[in-house]
Structure formats: structure tokens, C-alpha cells
Amino acid sequence: MDSQIVNQFIKATTSIFFQVNNVSLTKSDLEYFPDGHRVAARVATILGVTGAFKGQFIILIDEAMAMKIASASMGGVPVPTYGKLAESAVCELGNMIGGEASKRLLESGYDCDITSPRIVRGEEIVITSASFVSKFASEWGELQLIVKFDNRAQIK
Amino acid sequence: MTNKKILVVDDASIVRLTLKHLFENYHYTVIEAETGEEAVEKYKAFQPDLVTMDITMPDMDGITAVKEILKIDAKAKIIMCSAMGQSNKVKAAVTAGAKTFIVKPLHPERVLTTVKKYLD
Numbered sequence: 001m002d003s004q005i006v007n008q009f010i011k012a013t014t015s016i017f018f019q020v021n022n023v024s025l026t027k028s029d030l031e032y033f034p035d036g037h038r039v040a041a042r043v044a045t046i047l048g049v050t051g052a053f054k055g056q057f058i059i060l061i062d063e064a065m066a067m068k069i070a071s072a073s074m075g076g077v078p079v080p081t082y083g084k085l086a087e088s089a090v091c092e093l094g095n096m097i098g099g100e101a102s103k104r105l106l107e108s109g110y111d112c113d114i115t116s117p118r119i120v121r122g123e124e125i126v127i128t129s130a131s132f133v134s135k136f137a138s139e140w141g142e143l144q145l146i147v148k149f150d151n152r153a154q155i156k
Numbered sequence: 157m158t159n160k161k162i163l164v165v166d167d168a169s170i171v172r173l174t175l176k177h178l179f180e181n182y183h184y185t186v187i188e189a190e191t192g193e194e195a196v197e198k199y200k201a202f203q204p205d206l207v208t209m210d211i212t213m214p215d216m217d218g219i220t221a222v223k224e225i226l227k228i229d230a231k232a233k234i235i236m237c238s239a240m241g242q243s244n245k246v247k248a249a250v251t252a253g254a255k256t257f258i259v260k261p262l263h264p265e266r267v268l269t270t271v272k273k274y275l276d
């Protein structure tokens with residue numbers, strides 16, 4: 001069950017990122033941390049998942065990529081500084097990834113809802129429970145996707 | 157020049173801005189709302205010809221807002237524009253009274269074609 005859930009988030013991330021930005025993501029790494037871990041993060045977009053799977057998914061990027069996403073979302077209008085517009089674009093990207101993942105999960109029999117996104121900025125975030133971390137490379141730099149399970153017993 | 161008014165409802169400022177630019181380029185007048193509750197108030201105040209409505213928003217979600225707006229105006233034309241495109245959400249929105257459902261990412265041509273279909 002859990003690998004299927006993580007795979008749907010990975011597929012949703014690559015698909016939506018390309019549709020919005022016309023930039024491909026290439027998965028370079030996937031790791032499992034049974035007891036949580038610390039991860040470097042400039043811009044972390046955090047969305048909750050409720051329903052058949054309870055947890056969070058988190059998208060980690062840097063400010064430069066956030067500005068490029070905002071620009072692409074507005075049809076190429078330059079976004080030269082990191083601010084509310086860039087954060088809105090990143091949150092919306094998170095919403096779309098969550099929506100696509102929910103659609104895919106429902107088709108697999110898991111009915112999930114996604115909560116509104118929030119942004120956390122800093123140098124590092126601490127994940128306190130079991131999580132999968134997928135790294136993606138792109139021409140805009142690296143993106144990391146964390147799928148965190150609230151209930152460790154779910155992990156198989 | 158059209159005098160048609162479109163109420164754009166979305167909690168994401170980038171979506172409101174993008175749709176506002178798109179619609180204004182085609183000479184529609186745009187009113188914005190950030191929540192379902194604000195959408196209901198602005199519908200009463202401005203009586204727009206069409207509404208684009210997100211689903212996941214703070215205070216009042218888009219499906220509840222559709223029901224509230226239809227209580228005010230049973231002929232309201234509401235198009236859902238949401239990232240939550242799973243079949244149960246689409247069904248809930250259409251059952252609530254939305255005319256149709258566009259799944260994000262929003263493609264300008266698709267949005268315009270749909271808006272024109274219900275406005276013209």
C-alpha cells in the first residue's frame with residue numbers, strides 16, 4: 001500500500017511540474033527514513049493528507065526555482081524577486097500536485113483529501129516520523145518531495 | 157467591448173492575477189474574491205454574469221459557496237476551476253449546481269472557450 005501511495009505522489013509531481021513549467025523532472029534518488037530525519041530546505045511547501053492515508057507531503061525547492069515557477073505560471077511574466085507572488089505560485093503547484101495525486105489514489109481505491117498548503121522557510125526542517133524522500137533533478141535545480149506517514153504501522 | 161462581469165474566486169493570488177489578466181485582455185470586467193464567503197458577498201453586490209470557483213479555500217469551500225450563490229440566484233453560471241479533479245469532487249460540484257468543471261493547471265484557451273460558451 002505505502003509504495004503505491006508514494007509512487008502516485010512521485011508521478012503527480014513529475015506530471016504537474018511539466019504541465020505548469022514545461023520543464024522535466026528526473027528522479028535521481030528515493031530514500032526511506034523510518035524514524036524521520038532532518039533535511040535542508042530553503043522553501044518548504046507543506047500540505048496535509050487526510051482520509052485513507054494520513055500524513056503530509058512536502059515540496060522542497062530554493063527561492064530561485066520558486067520565482068521561475070511563478071513566472072511560468074503567469075505565462076512568462078518575469079518575477080525578479082522572491083515574495084508573496086512566488087509563494088502563491090509554489091502553493092498552487094503543491095495544490096495541483098496534491099489534486100493529481102488524490103485523483104490517482106482514488107482510482108486505486110484510496111479516497112484522500114488534501115489540506116491547504118503552507119510555506120515554511122529556513123535552512124532546515126525536521127521530519128519526526130517515517131518518510132520517503134524523493135530527489136529530482138531539473139534544469140532549474142533540485143526539487144525534493146517528502147511523503148510523510150503519520151502512522152508508522154502503515155509502512156510495509 | 158463587452159460589459160460582462162466575471163467573479164474570479166480563488167485563495168491563490170497568482171491564480172486570480174492570471175485569470176484577471178486573461179479575462180481583461182478579452183474586455184471582461186473582473187471582480188475578485190479570496191474565500192467562499194467573500195464570493196457570496198461579492199455575488200450579491202456585483203451580480204456577475206459568470207463565476208469561476210476554486211474548491212479548497214479557507215472559511216467557506218467552493219462547493220458550499222456554489223450552493224449559497226444559487227440560493228441568491230438560481231440562474232447563476234458557475235464554472236469550477238480546481239486542482240481537486242477526482243471524480244467524487246467533480247460529481248459533488250456538478251450536483252451542487254456548477255455548470256462544468258475545469259481541472260488545474262488552467263490552460264488559457266480552454267478557460268476562454270468554456271467562459272465564452274456560457275456567456276455568449
